[in-house]
Amino acid sequence: DAGVIQSPRHEVTEMGQEVTLRCKPISGHDYLFWYRQTMMRGLELLIYFNNNVPIDDSGMPEDRFSAKMPNASFSTLKIQPSEPRDSAVYFCASSSRGRAFFGQGTRLTVV
Amino acid sequence: QKEVEQDPGPLSVPEGAIVSLNCTYSNSAFQYFMWYRQYSRKGPELLMYTYSSGNKEDGRFTAQVDKSSKYISLFIRDSQPSDSATYLCAMYDYKLSFGAGTTVTVRA
Numbered sequence: 001d002a003g004v005i006q007s008p009r010h011e012v013t014e015m016g017q018e019v020t021l022r023c024k025p026i027s028g029h030d031y032l033f034w035y036r037q038t039m040m041r042g043l044e045l046l047i048y049f050n051n052n053v054p055i056d057d058s059g060m061p062e063d064r065f066s067a068k069m070p071n072a073s074f075s076t077l078k079i080q081p082s083e084p085r086d087s088a089v090y091f092c093a094s095s096s097r098g099r100a101f102f103g104q105g106t107r108l109t110v111v
Numbered sequence: 112q113k114e115v116e117q118d119p120g121p122l123s124v125p126e127g128a129i130v131s132l133n134c135t136y137s138n139s140a141f142q143y144f145m146w147y148r149q150y151s152r153k154g155p156e157l158l159m160y161t162y163s164s165g166n167k168e169d170g171r172f173t174a175q176v177d178k179s180s181k182y183i184s185l186f187i188r189d190s191q192p193s194d195s196a197t198y199l200c201a202m203y204d205y206k207l208s209f210g211a212g213t214t215v216t217v218r219a
Binding site for chain 1: 142143145147152153154155156157160162199201203205206207208209211212
């Protein structure tokens with residue numbers, strides 16, 4: 001398996017634009033997590049899914065953030081409209097029985 | 112109070128030294144305990160995984176879990192410059208909760 005695949009690896013966008021981050025989890029994993037990492041706050045859990053169903057989105061900072069998992073092999077995290085304070089590295093991870101594996105992340109810069 | 116507490120360091124040791132890292136936690140529901148290694152500009156990489164109290168060894172790495180004290184540790188023996196990274200503890204009860212991460216530098 002190629003591991004968790006995220007795209008794009010880097011994204012630079014202007015404030016107010018819509019940003020969509022994508023994730024392909026490891027086949028057979030039943031949990032999918034979206035994290036945000038900054039120097040100030042470390043790794044923050046935004047939302048997680050179990051068998052494609054959102055379980056806990058209490059970490060989503062604002063209504064500007066939304067996430068979907070239409071099937072077991074794909075998830076998106078959308079920010080609309082984006083703001084400079086959203087600049088961070090966004091990680092997707094998938095897990096089975098507690099073993100979570102991360103993608104390489106999307107480095108988002110909002111100018 | 113955070114669910115998982117980890118001293119962010121930084122920690123600097125000479126090559127060959129033993130690196131000792133630890134985390135404390137407050138949630139008794141945590142079932143699985145992990146250590147991740149993260150190199151600069153990379154995603155966290157699963158290093159050690161355990162679900163019970165006691166020790167687990169994997170090469171130069173030893174993970175310890177003490178559920179009664181809510182305390183976990185990671186030891187790196189014969190440390191190498193390539194071990195220089197940020198080490199994050201993580202705990203799982205249907206979601207992963209991370210410590211702040213400890214930045215380790217092994218000096219050649």
